[in-house]
Amino acid sequence: MKLVVAIIRPERLNDVLEELFHAEVKGLTISRVQGHGGELERVETYRGTTVKMELSEKVRIEIGVSDHFVDPTVKAIIDGARTGEVGDGKIFVLPVEQVYRIRTGETDRAAVTPVGVPPG
Ligand SMILES: Nc1ncnc2c1ncn2[C@@H]1O[C@H](COP(=O)(O)OP(=O)(O)OP(=O)(O)O)[C@@H](O)[C@H]1O
Ligand SMILES: [Mg+2]
Incomplete structure (x- = not known):
């Protein structure tokens, strides 16, 4: 099992959700976050040159699969998320050790498989 963590542009969320729906990916968690992609902007100050790190609004999607x-x-x-411009975001795939569905006590693959969809 894996946890797919994606940081995307907020304005691409609806397209991503639509693509995920078509891919039959059903369970997910969304949060609004602030992030920085590594691009540093040099600014001049009275003490010399410094760098400015601006945070931008992003959406974090977590999907256990x-x-x-x-x-x-x-x-x-x-x-769903790609525009081709700098700042489209990142996807991290993390190993998952255990999953429990609280209601039934089901574990692992049975727990990440949405109810009503046969385990595959
Ligand atoms: N190494 C990282 N670790 C954690 N979060 C990151 C990392 N890189 C980017 N992010 C998150 O993703 C968001 C978007 O990053 P961004 O798209 O600028 O990544 P990038 O690798 O610089 O790609 P691009 O070249 O398209 O800009 C950031 O605001 C931040 O929230
Ligand atoms: Mg970037």
């Missing part, structure tokens, strides 16, 4: 869902999930995010 079984391994065979990683590729379709990543593809859906890229298809």
